[in-house]
Amino acid sequence: MQEIKNLLNQVNIITKKNAEILDATGGRFNMFKVCGVNHYENTHSGILAEFLNPGGTHGLRSKLLECFIETLGEYFTIQNFNFERSRVRTEHSTEEGRIDILLEDNQNKAIIIENKIYALDQPEQLKRYNRYAQTYKNGYQIFYLTLFGTDASWQSCEGVPYLSISYRENIIKWLEKCVAISSRHPIVRETIIQYINHLKQLTGQDMDAKNKEEITEVLSKIENLRAARVISQNYSATFNYLVEMHFNPKMDEFAKQKGLEYHYEKSEETYVRFHLSNPSWQGKCWIGFTFEANRCHYGLCNNPDIYRIPDETRKTIHENLKNLGVHSRKESNWWPFYSPYANLSLETWEAEIIKSDIFLNDCKEKIEHILAAMAGITI
Numbered sequence: 374m375q376e377i378k379n380l381l382n383q384v385n386i387i388t389k390k391n392a393e394i395l396d397a398t399g400g401r402f403n404m405f406k407v408c409g410v411n412h413y414e415n416t417h418s419g420i421l422a423e424f425l426n427p428g429g430t431h432g433l434r435s436k437l438l439e440c441f442i443e444t445l446g447e448y449f450t451i452q453n454f455n456f457e458r459s460r461v462r463t464e465h466s467t468e469e470g471r472i473d474i475l476l477e478d479n480q481n482k483a484i485i486i487e488n489k490i491y492a493l494d495q496p497e498q499l500k501r502y503n504r505y506a507q508t509y510k511n512g513y514q515i516f517y518l519t520l521f522g523t524d525a526s527w528q529s530c531e532g533v534p535y536l537s538i539s540y541r542e543n544i545i546k547w548l549e550k551c552v553a554i555s556s557r558h559p560i561v562r563e564t565i566i567q568y569i570n571h572l573k574q575l576t577g578q579d580m581d582a583k584n585k586e587e588i589t590e591v592l593s594k595i596e597n598l599r600a601a602r603v604i605s606q607n608y609s610a611t612f613n614y615l616v617e618m619h620f621n622p623k624m625d626e627f628a629k630q631k632g633l634e635y636h637y638e639k640s641e642e643t644y645v646r647f648h649l650s651n652p653s654w655q656g657k658c659w660i661g662f663t664f665e666a667n668r669c670h671y672g673l674c675n676n677p678d679i680y681r682i683p684d685e686t687r688k689t690i691h692e693n694l695k696n697l698g699v700h701s702r703k704e705s706n707w708w709p710f711y712s713p714y715a716n717l718s719l720e721t722w723e724a725e726i727i728k729s730d731i732f733l734n735d736c737k738e739k740i741e742h743i744l745a746a747m748a749g750i751t752i
Contacts, residue, residue: 415463415464415473417488417490418463418464418473418474418486418488419463420568421474421486421488421544422461422462422463422474424437424441424548424551424565425437425441425461425474425476426438426460426461427456427457427459427460427461428460429461431558431561432558432561433554433558433561434457435457435459436554437551437554437555438456438476439456440547440550440551441547442454442456444543444546444547445536445538445543448536449514450512450514451482451484451512451513451514452512453480454478454480454482454484454512455478455479455480455482456478458478458479459476459477459478459479460476460477461474461475461476462474462475462476462477463475467505468505469501469502469504469505470495470498470501470502472485472486472487472502472505473487473488474486474488477509480511481509481510481511482509482511482512482513483506483509483512483513483514484513484514484516485502485513485514485515485516486515486516486518487499487502487515487516487517487518487525488518489517489518489519489523489668490519490520494525494526494528494529495529495703496528496529496705497528497529498525498529498530499515499517499525499529499530499533499535500529500530500531500532500533502515502533503515503533503534503535514535514536515533515534515535516535516536516537516538517530517535517537517538518538518539518540518543518544519537519539519540520539520540520541520576521539521540521541521576522537522538522539522541522542522543523537523539524537525537540572540575540576541572541576541578544572545569545572545576545578548565548569548572549569551565552565552566552569577718608642609641609642612640612641612642612645612722613639613640615640615727616637616640616645616726619726619727620645620726620732620733621635621637623730623733624637624647624733624736624737627733627737627740628649631740631744632651632652632653633649633650633651633660633740634649634650634651634652635647635649636648636649636650641664642717642719642722643664643669643716643717643718644662644663644669644716644717645662645717645732646662646664647661647662648660648661648662648663648674649740653752654752655752657675657679657680657682657752658673658674658675658680658682658709658752659673659675660672660673660674660740660743660744661673661674661708662736662739664716668713668716669713669714669715669716669717670708670711670712670713670714671711671714671736671739672703672708672710672711672712672743673690673709673710673711673743673747674707674708674709674711675707675708675709676707677706677707681706682709682752686709686750686752687704687709689750690709690710690746690747690750691704691710693745693746693747693748694710694742694743694746697742697745697746699712699742699746710743710746714735714739717732
C-alpha cells in the first residue's frame with residue numbers, strides 16, 4: 374500500500390507541475406472550450422470545413438486541404454484530386470440524408486466525411502452515403518471521423534468501403550503541420566493552435582512531452598510498475614464507489630418522488646449506466662442511460678423481442694418531446710426515442726458529480742422530459 378501512495382504522490386507532483394506550466398503560459402485559455410465547442414458535431418464540422426476550404430477566410434487557398442491529404446498518405450485513394458478547383462459543403466442535404474462535410478472538385482470526384490464526436494450511428498448511414506456517392510463517377514472516398522478512430526457500427530457500414538480516422542491521431546497531426554503553413558498568418562495560426570489544444574483536452578493529451586517523460590521515468594522503477602498494475606486493476610471500481618457516494622442516493626430519492634424504481638448498473642470514466650422503470654409500464658419499456666459504441670446516450674427503451682411500442686405511439690412521443698423543446702427524433706427497434714449526450718471525463722467527475730449536482734440535475738431534466746412526453750399514454 375505504501376508503494377501505491379508513493380507512486381500516486383510522485384505522479385501527482387508531476388501533474389501539478391504540468392498544470393502550473395499551463396497556468397503560467399496561458400495554456401488553459403481556450404475560446405473553443407469557453408464557447409462550449411465539445412460534443413456539437415455541426416460546430417466541429419464547420420471548423421474543419423473552413424480549414425479545408427480553398428476559398429476559406431484563412432487566405433491560404435488549397436494549402437491546408439493539400440496538407441490534409443498528404444497527412445493521410447497512402448490511405449487517400451482518389452487519384453489526381455483537384456485541390457485548387459474544389460469546394461466544401463457542410464450539412465449537405467441529399468435524398469439519402471445529410472452529409473457532415475462534402476468536398477467536390479471540378480472533375481466529379483468527392484471526399485465525404487461523416488463526423489462523429491459522441492452521437493450514435495443512424496440506421497444504414499454509411500450505406501446511404503455510399504449510394505449517393507455513386508454519382509461521382511471519377512472517384513470518391515468516405516471517411517468516418519471520431520475522437521479515437523472508432524469503427525462504424527455494422528448495421529451502418531456493412532459492405533461500404535470507408536476509412537476510420539480520428540481527431541486524436543489524424544486531425545491533430547494534420548493541424549500541427551498547418552501551424553507551420555500558417556506561420557505568416559498569425560491570427561489563423563493562433564486559432565489553429567487553440568483548436569489543437571482543445572482537441573488534445575477532448576482526447577486526454579494535454580500534458581507536455583517533458584512531463585510525460587518524467588512520468589515514464591517514475592513508472593520504469595519495478596516497484597512503481599507493480600504499484601501501477603494494482604492501481605490499474607482497481608481503476609474502474611473507483612467510479613462505482615464515487616457513484617455510490619455522490620449520485621445514487623440522490624437519484625434514488627428523485628426516482629421515488631416520481632413513482633419510479635431506480636436500477637444502477639455500472640460506471641466507468643466515460644459514463645454512468647442506469648435505468649428507471651415505471652410499474653404502470655408493466656416492464657414493457659424503461660428510461661435508460663447507457664453507453665454503446667464509445668458514446669453515451671439516453672432515452673426510452675423497449676425490448677422488441679418482448680414488446681415494441683407501436684409506431685403511432687412512438688410518433689406521439691416524438692411530437693410531445695418536440696413540443697417540450699427536445700428536438701432529436703432518433704429511434705430504433707430498441708429505442709423508441711434516444712439522444713446522445715457528452716461522454717464524461719475526469720474533469721466532469723470532479724466538477725459536476727463530486728463537487729456539484731450538475732450531472733445529476735441534467736439527468737433529472739432528461740427524465741422529466743420523457744415522463745412528460747409519456748403522460749397520458751397507455752403502454
